[in-house]
Amino acid sequence: MPIFKLLSSLRLTVSLLGFAMVLIFVATITQVELGIHEVQARFFRSWIAWWDVMPGEKKFFIPIPGGTLLGILLIINLLAAHTARFKLSWNKAGMIVIHTGILLMLVGEIFTGLLGREAQMVVNEGETINYSTFPREVELVVIRPDGDGLETVTAIPQARLKDGAEFPFGGFSVKIQSYYSNSEIVPEADATEKFDVTRATEGLGKGYAVRRTPRETVDDRRDLTTAFVEVIPDGGKSLGRWLLSNAFKGDQPFEAAGRPWEMSIRPRRLYHPFSIKLLDFSHDRYLGTNVPKNFSSKIRILNPDTGENREDLIYMNHPLRYGGLTFYQSGFDNNDSTSIFQVVRNPVWTLPYISCAMVGLGLLWVFSQHLMKAISRRNKISPAP
Known part of the structure; x- marks a missing residue:
């Protein structure tokens, strides 16, 4: 068959x-x-990559x-x-055997792109948390406190955040007036004509000005995602305008539909069915x-589903594998009182080792x-003694 001949050809x-x-x-x-x-x-984990051959103001993609x-x-x-x-x-x-190894390597990379996830867990000494975060992704959350430490959280992913987007809740809606993938936030007194004229009337953002900036490309820097958000009761007028950003710590309270609420823009979270408590962080x-010799975190794993309650140690080149996740010791903060774990989910992590x-x-x-x-040839042509 011509198609099969093409698919099996060396030219392909x-x-x-x-x-x-x-x-x-x-x-x-x-x-x-x-x-x-x-x-x-855009390039390695996509079907078609669009290359801008004229970067700058004039863009031309091929x-x-x-x-x-x-x-x-290549697999086919x-x-x-x-x-x-x-x-x-x-x-x-x-x-x-060589080609089977190459095949496994290609398959492993494809499944890593489809199933692999990489997040961070930032834990202070004495703190217990049950989630990790994606530092390069954000979400807009609207929180309804339910009492007794419980709350109902509605998380809106970053892909749905855009100018004019509106999200209904019971008795009111949250509308995004302006959205900035990356921004600069300064006190209003320091703002120039390059900054947006819009200002917040409620919350932590009062007295600040915002302007759009290009997306960050440096690996250790993060976008400051920002949005001006209005809370609009059903059939009523706006209750005000809030400035939300992952530059602000904590949630911003408001009242709507006769009860208190909170909202914020924060790094996207991945919740786990278990919790990790940081007992002690050591920086040797x-x-x-002042040259680092070793980082190590003494932790306690708490899993209510299995009743597990045990201690473990995570240090350099010695990760913790638990619940289908791998926790690497990747950093620290706050004068050695905060530990930062890289949390990796990759169900096919063994394939590269097997393929190599x-x-x-x-070979x-x-x-x-x-x-x-x-x-054998050398022995055949050797002259007789």
């Missing part, structure tokens, strides 16, 4: 590898403008194959080539210097065969 393999080289080059030069995380999402598309086509090409040309035999065993230094081992074993097999053949 070379073409796909060529497109992969172009994709890597384009992503590398675009990383300066977008940052590594945005580049990963499509190129994304990493997901190239990876799937590899399977088709084996079906068409390779036969099971000891002579081909090494190549089959080399004697006589298979490729190494296959050893192939080279051993060639070595044995070379030794």
Whole structure:
């Protein structure tokens, strides 16, 4: 069949590898403008990547194959080539093992992009929390306190936050008047004509001015996501305008529908069925210097579903694997009283190790065969004594 012949051809393999080289080059030069995380999402974990060949005020995008598309086509090409040309035999065993390892590596990357998640957990000494956060994503939350320490939280994802968006609740609605993916916030007295003329009439944001700024591309910096939000009773007039931002700590209270509420823009949370309490954080230094030697966190795991209540230690190169998540010791803050864990969810984390081992074993097999053949030929042509 012509289609099968095309899918199994070496020309397709070379073409796909060529497109992969172009994709890597384009992503590398675009990383300066977008940052590594945005580049990963737009180029390596997409079907079609749109490349802006004229960055600046005038934009002109052209499509190129994304990493997901190239990876799937390479998998199909590899399977088709084996079906068409390779036969099971000891002579081909090494190549089959090598290609199987490469196949597992491609499959692992695709599933990592689809299923993998990476968040952070920031815990103070003595504090117990049951969630991690995504530092580069935010959510708008409206909280209804229910008493006895309980509350009902409605979280609106960042993808739905835009100018004019309105979200109804029981007896009132929350309307976004202006939304800024990244912003600069200064006291009103320091504002220039570049800042938005809109001002908050209620809450923590009174007396501040806001202006839009480009998205952050530096890895250790975060966007200051901001929105001017109005609370509008059903059939009534606005109760005021609040300035919400992840630059502000805590929730901002308001009253609507005859009861108190709270709202804020905060990093998106991922709640867990267990809690972690930080008992102690240790920051060891080399004697006589401030050079870090080791970071370690003594924690307690509390799981009400299983009744588990035990201590564990997380330190450099010794993560905690629990509940399908891996907790790495990644940093600290507040004069060594706060520990920062990198929380990774990757169900296929073993595939890269297995694939590398298979490729190494296959290469050893192939080279051993060639070595044995070379030794055999040398013995045949050696002159008789």
